[in-house]
Amino acid sequence: MKNYMKKQCRIWFRSSLVLSMILLITVSSCGSSSDRSNNSGNKGKSLKFETLMQDNHSNHDDETAKSIRSEEELQALFAKINTTRMPGLDVPQVDFATEELFFYTMGNQSTGGYTIDADKVTLFEDKVEVTLKTAAPAADDYAITVITSPFVLIKFKRTDLPVNFKRGTKN
Numbered sequence: 001m002k003n004y005m006k007k008q009c010r011i012w013f014r015s016s017l018v019l020s021m022i023l024l025i026t027v028s029s030c031g032s033s034s035d036r037s038n039n040s041g042n043k044g045k046s047l048k049f050e051t052l053m054q055d056n057h058s059n060h061d062d063e064t065a066k067s068i069r070s071e072e073e074l075q076a077l078f079a080k081i082n083t084t085r086m087p088g089l090d091v092p093q094v095d096f097a098t099e100e101l102f103f104y105t106m107g108n109q110s111t112g113g114y115t116i117d118a119d120k121v122t123l124f125e126d127k128v129e130v131t132l133k134t135a136a137p138a139a140d141d142y143a144i145t146v147i148t149s150p151f152v153l154i155k156f157k158r159t160d161l162p163v164n165f166k167r168g169t170k171n
Contacts (some may be wrong), residue, residue: 026071027130044122044129049156052092054148056152058105059083067163068101077103081151092153100158102130104165105151113137114145116152117170128163 001157047116058064068074074091082088094101102121106114119131137143 007076044124047121047123047128047156049118051079051152051154051156053153054088054099054116054151055089056080056114056148056150057081057084058111058149060105060149060151061108062091063105063107063163065102065104068103070159070161074101092155094155096158098158100160100163101153101155102163102165103110103151103153104130104132105149106134107149109136109148109150110145111137112148113141113145114148115170116150118152118154119168120157121154123159124159126161128156128159128161128165130165132165132167133170134167
C-alpha cells in the first residue's frame with residue numbers, strides 16, 4: 001500500500017509540475033507581443049481644453065455629439081440652444097483658425113440631476129478622443145420633475161481630425 005501511495009504522489013506531483021509550467025508559459029506569453037503592438041503608436045497625447053459652457057437645457061431631444069469648426073456651425077448650434085430662452089445665452093468668441101469646439105448633450109432626460117463634465121481630450125495620430133464623465137440622479141434621490149437636456153461645450157486646439165467621445169460615469 002505504501003508503494004502504491006508513493007507512486008500516486010509522484011504522478012500527482014509530476015502532473016502538477018507540468019500543468020504549472022504550461023500555465024506559467026501561457027500567462028507569461030499573453031502580454032508579450034499583442035500588448036506591445038496595441039500600445040505602440042496608440043498612446044495619445046493629452047490636449048489642453050477649456051470648458052466654455054455647461055447647462056441643463058440644450059433643446060436637443062436626442063443624444064448629440066459634434067465637432068464645431070466654423071462660425072456658421074456655432075451660430076446654428078446656439079440658434080437651437082436659445083430657441084426657448086429670452087434672452088439667449090451669449091455665443092462664445094472662438095478663433096476657428098486655431099481652435100475647434102466639441103458639443104455633447106445627453107438629449108432629453110425626465111428629471112433634473114443629470115450632469116456632464118469633460119474629463120480629458122487626447123490626440124491620437126488619426127483622431128481626437130474626448131472623455132466625458134456623466135452622472136444621473138440615484139433612484140432614491142429627490143430630483144425636480146422637469147425635462148432637461150444637459151450639455152457641455154469645450155474648446156481645444158484645432159486638429160481637423162475626426163473627434164470621437166467616450167462616456168464614463170462620475171465616481
